[in-house]
Structure formats: C-alpha cells, structure tokens
Amino acid sequence: MGNLFKKMFSRENRGRTASYLIIIIAYIVLEIMRLSGNMTNLLSSLLVPVCCYITAAIALNLNVGFSGELNLGQGGFMGVGAFTAVVVSGSLAGVIPNPVIRLILAMIAGAVLAGAVGWLIGIPVLKLQGDYLAIVTLAFGQIIKSLITNLYVGLDKNGMHFSFVDNHLNLAEGGKVLISGPMGATGTERIATFTAGAVLILIALTIVYNLIRSRHGRAIMAARDNRIAAESVGIHIANTKMLAVVISAALAGAAGALFGLNNASLAASKFDFNLSILILVYVVLGGLGNLNGTIIATTVLVLLPELLRSLQDYRMLIYAVILIVIMLVSNNEKMKTGLERLRRKTGKGADSHA
C-alpha cells in the first residue's frame, strides 16, 4: 500500500495521479450536487458536453503536443463518431434494450470508425514532411460535414437504408428515420450519462499516459523533436505518427459518440471548423503536452461563455478578452520562470512531457 502511494506520487507519475484525482473528485462533487438537486439546469446540461470536449482535447494534445502534428479536423472525427453512434444506438434499440450496453457499443463503434477514417487520412499525408496533416484534416472536417448534411439513414424491418437523395429511403411501414439530411439526427434516445463521460475521460487519460511513457510514446516524441535523428535510431516516422493520429481520432470518435447520444436532435453543422478550432484553443491554452492543463482549460473555456450569458451582447467580447489575457499570461517568460522556481522550491517538478 505504502509502495503504491510512493509510486503514485513519484516524479514520473505525479502528473498522471493529479489528472485522475481532478477527474474523480470533480465527478464525485458534481454528481452529489446533481443528485441532491443543488445544480442549475444550465450546469447539469453542460456536464456531458464538457466530458466530450475534455476527451477530444486530450486526444488532440496527443497529436499537437506529443506528436507535433497540427490536426484541424478533430470536430470532424467527433462528427463521425456522433453519427455512427446515433445509427448504432438507433438500430440496436430493439435488440438491446439496456441503454448502458448500447451506449458502450455505440461508443466503441464511433471510436473504431473515426479511427479508421483517421488511418485512411494518414496513409497519404504522413509520408510527407510539413504541415500537410493540418491541410488535409481541415479539408476532411469540411467534407465530412457536407457528407453528413446530405446523408439520409433509415431503419425498417428490412434493415438499414442509406441515401444521399432527399427522402429516397423507401422505408417500409413502421420504419424510422435516424438521420435526416440537413436536419441531422432526430428523435435520438438520450442514453449518454455523466458517469459515462467521466469514465471516458479516465480511459482517454490512461491510454494517452500509458502510450506516452512507453516505447511507442518515446518514438512519437522523438519523431517530433528531430525527424532525422529519429530515423537514424530506427524509428519509422510515418508509422509512428500514424499511431498518434489513429488513437487521437478514435478517442475523438468515442467523445463524439457520447455527444451524439446526449442530444435528441443533432445537426452535422455542429461539427464544423469552429469546433475543431475551439478544441485546438483548449489544447494550446492548456499547454502542449500538458494533459492537466488541457482538462482545466477545457472546463474553464466551456463554462465561461455560459457563465457570461448575463452579459448578453458583450459575452463573446469578454470571452475574447479573457482568452487573450490567458494567452499573454501563460506565455510570459517572467511568469514561467517564477512558476518554475516555485515548483522547484516545493519539490513539485511536474513533468509536462511525461
């Protein structure tokens, strides 16, 4: 027991332990507030989305922070996961009445499909050097949004029907439309829960932390730090970067799946370029390669616009000013050295790259 405690707070694991503690404590406190009725409707409606954004941001940090590749399509990967989950959950509703099992299956399906799409995108792009991943994921986000906006999916006793033409699903009597073009998913059963969100974050954290402190994670960071040197010690750059892209996309897909099953109706336009940029902002403000920072920045920046709602028209103005201030402060050299000195004094050298 004492050994475990020592290990948890060792220099190597301190960041990880802090991440787990933040999530578990926040979950317990918020769940107690929610169950005892001490929570506003606004806040309780934000619980699941915040979990989704945090997961997507942790996943994006694997790309941007650890792998050093800019990914501007995280919203697109979430979209793939969301609509996959809507279809899977909707079509399994008759077979598996248990919502928890259905939620898990839908999230796995969303993760697998988004991961597969990430892999397809990675094949041509990762062989190149430079910012091509950013360009291609940017385009991917737009394409996937347009694709889903024109997609019709229905279910009847004969099985699934897909169409890209308005209402040409030819559903038999009693059939159900799951995705209806520009309207998106309608009549989705809301089976997402805050517990599932918290568990998803913990899984994402475990995956990323385990990956980073391993042979594979070191290869990812080595390829980021010096491509030529990484090759000279036998690291295959494209495969290594692919691993980061696929895992990041899969986690974003799972997050999107949870998001999709948290809304009765959901249009594809939700998963646009703005969402991708927003998640990128969470990652950059939280700190590249710093997962605790990602968690905190995401939470603050999702809640902030909601808390500023009373300011009405000035809301986004204030939000922008706060963003700029955080950016200036967190990049201030004097602040950084001051914090570093403080850390060394208290012996808490949080390792941002581990």
Place this chain on the structure above:
Amino acid sequence: MREEMKTDNRIPVLEAEDLGIDFGGLTAVNNLSLKIYDNEIVGLIGPNGAGKTTVFNLLTKVYEPTRGTIKLCGQDIGKMTTVEVNKAGIARTFQNIRLFMNLSVLDNVITGMHNTVVYGLTDSLFRTKKFRESEKLAEEKAREILRIFELEDKADVPAGSLPYGEQRRLEIARALATEPKLLLLDEPAAGMNPQETEELMKTIRFIKEHFGIAILLIEHDMKLVMGICERITVLNYGAMLASGTPAEIQANPQVIKAYLGE
C-alpha cells in the same frame, strides 16, 4: 605482409565499392571504396567540403547513392531505407547535434533501443508484465551506457539543457543504444576543449574494446585522428586521395598538399 593477408580473409563489417553521388551536375562523392573490419577504428579526413559528411549520409541512406554498392557484413544494404540500415547495424551521430531536446537524457538513450528492446502496442496500453520487464531492462542498459559517458548524474535532465560537450557524448550514447555493428561519428570532438578531447579519445577506445564494434569517424582534430585511428582514408573533392596507417598518411605528400596547398 602477413598482417595484410590475415585482414583480407575476414568479411569486412563495411564494404563500400565505387560509391558515388551526383547532385545535378555536381559530383559530390566519386569512386569511393572503403573497407572497415571488426573492432577497428578508421578515420575519414579531408579539407572542408571534401564530402565526408556526404559519405555518412550515403552509408546511412539519407542520400540515395548514384553509383556503387554498400555491404554490411556481406549483406547488401544499398536498397534499404535509413530506418532499415539502422536495424541492420549502422548507427551514427551528427555534425550539427541532433538530440531529442525535450526528452530526458535517459529517455534519449532508451529511445535508441527502439528496435532492440521491443514490445507491442497492447503491452504499452495495458502495462503488461512484458512491458514492465522490458522497460526495466531498457532503463538498466541505458544507465549502464550513460555511466560510460559520465552522464549518469544527468539522467533526468532534458537533453536540451546539457552543455555542448555533454550533448555530443549523449549522441554517441544514443547511437550505441541501437546496438550497432558499425558506429559512424561525425566530428565527435567538435567544440570540445583539449581535456574533453582527451577524455573522448579514451571513451572511443573503450567503446571499441567493450562493445567490439567497428568505428568510422570524421574529425578535424588531428591529434585525435592520429591518436586512435588504425587506418585513415583521406577525401579531397569527393574522391579518395589516400588511404593507410596514420604514419603513412602523415608522410604522404599529396595529403600535405591538399591540406596546406602548394
């Protein structure tokens, strides 16, 4: 004479023949033949711009040779990629230091073991027994290598914060971690003071004896080159000017002319 005969019967660790590369119309390296045997230190010297680093880039397939063959322990490595060449057994350092600056000194060396201490992705994600054992083994090996280079006290420091001389040593340590048959050192003593160079010479000799590997090194510090190399090849304008023992090279009028001019 007897010495020569014995040498020729062995399979060379590295055998390059008629190696050459053209960049457009410019011939950077031409007609280079190199043989390096087991447990041997060979120097590659020449005036600036002679094409020494280009030779390293050819041997490690950073550049695609226009002509010639490269064999490592009899195996043709001419068609391999940089990654495959390293797996086959050639490791190198760089003239302009290329470390993983954000990783710790220890992690830099362990990263060198990417293909020598191997486990799968599932081992990583689920922290299996194999993962724990491999990581422990890798760390022990890495610390042992760091001890050779007197860097064990700096194991947890980011590589980027090391002073220049230590960065050079760490690069050699990382290359050694890949368990090469042939080690290519590109100006290992650059920027070092005389004492550091002296230390480095001892370390290179120790590496040769301890790991039993062949070493090819580029160096401008003639004291180092003449002190530790068993044979020396001189390049000038991309072509081989001379090859022989340090004493032969020092007495070679062509070499003196290339270095000092007419």
